[in-house]
Structures are given as C-alpha cells and as structure tokens.
Amino acid sequence: MKTYVVGNWKLNFTVGESSIYLHKLMKALPVHRGMEVVVAPSTIALQPLSLQIDRHKIKLATQNGFYRDYGAFTGETSFSQLRGMVDYAIIGHSERRYIFGEDEKFIQKKVAAAIRNKITPILCIGETESERAFGETADVIRDQLASGLSQVGDDELDKIVIAYEPVWAISSVKSAKLATPDEVAEVVRLIRGALREIYGKDAAENVPVLFGGSVNASNAGSYLTVPGVNGLLIGGASLILGEFVDIIEIAKRVRV
Numbered sequence: 239m240k241t242y243v244v245g246n247w248k249l250n251f252t253v254g255e256s257s258i259y260l261h262k263l264m265k266a267l268p269v270h271r272g273m274e275v276v277v278a279p280s281t282i283a284l285q286p287l288s289l290q291i292d293r294h295k296i297k298l299a300t301q302n303g304f305y306r307d308y309g310a311f312t313g314e315t316s317f318s319q320l321r322g323m324v325d326y327a328i329i330g331h332s333e334r335r336y337i338f339g340e341d342e343k344f345i346q347k348k349v350a351a352a353i354r355n356k357i358t359p360i361l362c363i364g365e366t367e368s369e370r371a372f373g374e375t376a377d378v379i380r381d382q383l384a385s386g387l388s389q390v391g392d393d394e395l396d397k398i399v400i401a402y403e404p405v406w407a408i409s410s411v412k413s414a415k416l417a418t419p420d421e422v423a424e425v426v427r428l429i430r431g432a433l434r435e436i437y438g439k440d441a442a443e444n445v446p447v448l449f450g451g452s453v454n455a456s457n458a459g460s461y462l463t464v465p466g467v468n469g470l471l472i473g474g475a476s477l478i479l480g481e482f483v484d485i486i487e488i489a490k491r492v493r494v
C-alpha cells in the first residue's frame with residue numbers, strides 16, 4: 239500500500255500563494271510510486287491549481303463539498319462541480335463537525351456524493367478530550383466509522399481513506415496534547431476491527447488509515463511506524479513548505 243502524506247491548508251494562502259507553494263513543492267519532489275502526496279488548498283484555488291499540478295507527483299484534495307449536485311444551495315460547491323479537478327475530499331474533519339455543526343447524516347451523504355463523483359473521501363474520525371476522559375473513545379470511533387460509511391457498498395471500499403484525528407491533538411485546539419504512538423496504535427486497531435466487522439477481513443487490511451494531530455518533522459517518524467498507520471494528515475506543519483518536504487522525506491525513509 240502507498241504511504242500518504244496529506245497537507246490540509248485550511249483557510250490559509252491566497253490563490254497566488256497556493257500556486258507558488260505548489261510550484262516549489264513540485265520542484266522539490268521527484269516522482270515516487272510508493273508515495274501519495276496530497277495537498278488541500280482553499281476551494282477558490284482548486285481550479286487554477288488543477289491546471290498547474292503534475293498529478294504524477296502530487297494530488298489535489300478539496301477541504302469541503304456539498305452532497306447535492308446543483309440547486310438552490312447558496313454558497314455551496316458540489317462534488318459534481320469538483321469532479322475531475324480533485325482526487326480526494328477531506329470529509330468529517332473535526333472543524334466541520336464542531337464549528338460548522340455537520341452531523342453524521344450530513345457527513346455520510348457527503349461521503350456518498352464524493353464517491354459518486356469519482357473523488358476519494360478522506361473520512362476523518364476522532365474523539366474529543368472529554369469523550370476520551372469518559373472512556374467513550376471506542377464507541378465514538380465505531381459510531382463515526384459505521385455512520386460515515388453507511389452508504390458505502392462493499393465494492394466501493396477501495397475508494398475510501400480513513401484519517402484518525404483525535405480532536406484533542408489538533409494543533410489549533412486550545413491546550414492541544416500530542417497523542418502517543420501507543421494511543422494511536424490502540425485506536426487504529428479499533429478502526430481496523432470495526433472495518434473487519436462491517437466489511438470483512440480484506441477490507442480491514444486494505445483501507446488506508448492515516449493519523450493526524452500536531453504532526454511535524456520531529457514526530458512524523460514515530461507515527462509513521464505505528465502498526466496499521468499508512469500515512470499522515472497534516473494541518474499547521476503543512477503550511478511550511480520546508481517542513482512538509484521534510485515529512486515526505488521521512489515518510490520515504492521509514493516506510494517505502
């Protein structure tokens with residue numbers, strides 16, 4: 239399986255800055271078959287960057303998309319409009335769940351709409367600090383996974399990527415803490431166990447599972463060697479080009 243390094247730029251960079259970053263990143267990276275490097279710029283930058291990008295080296299992800307293809311939905315961009323422009327969609331990110339109030343029904347419709355439009359969802363799941371403190375992590379993970387994938391058929395599971403992102407470890411969260419590799423390993427085991435229950439043994443092994451939460455060049459290696467982890471979803475550190483390139487180099491060294 240490939241190793242994923244995904245940069246989520248969130249609400250940062252103008253279109254011009256995004257384009258310069260991409261240009262420099264493409265120059266810095268050789269083509270590498272074992273790596274899947276993905277960047278997720280703002281929606282407004284996706285169209286120009288889709289014309290600029292060398293997809294042999296880097297893929298584009300959208301940070302969002304709406305599940306209906308067209309209609310009276312002011313301000314939305316549909317996955318059908320993004321079709322052909324991006325390869326991936328970040329769905330279920332904790333910022334969408336908790337700042338914008340996206341619930342499980344909304345998220346599962348977005349997952350289905352992305353797949354329908356040939357865009358691979360990166361489904362983010364993860365417990366909050368209080369859910370962990372109350373011992374609810376396993377239930378939250380199982381529920382978010384089962385619900386997020388409820389419209390995904392057995393034959394579509396090869397079009398899914400899961401990202402485990404404990405909300406308490408996201409760098410922009412106040413008092414964020416680093417997850418230990420053991421904590422990550424335990425939840426990744428849970429995720430694969432839940433996938434096995436829902437879809438069977440092969441599925442549990444073949445779905446890429448990424449980790450995200452304050453990953454940087456100093457800790458990337460420790461997360462990339464956690465059993466069952468196939469890559470990283472990176473927010474803050476992906477905004478610094480040099481650091482993002484370092485993380486990609488570390489990923490090649492420790493995994494490929």
Ligand code: PEP
Nearest residue numbers: 408409450451452473474
């Ligand atoms: C994220 O928000 O997906 C994320 C992982 O952010 P950070 O790396 O900044 O914690």
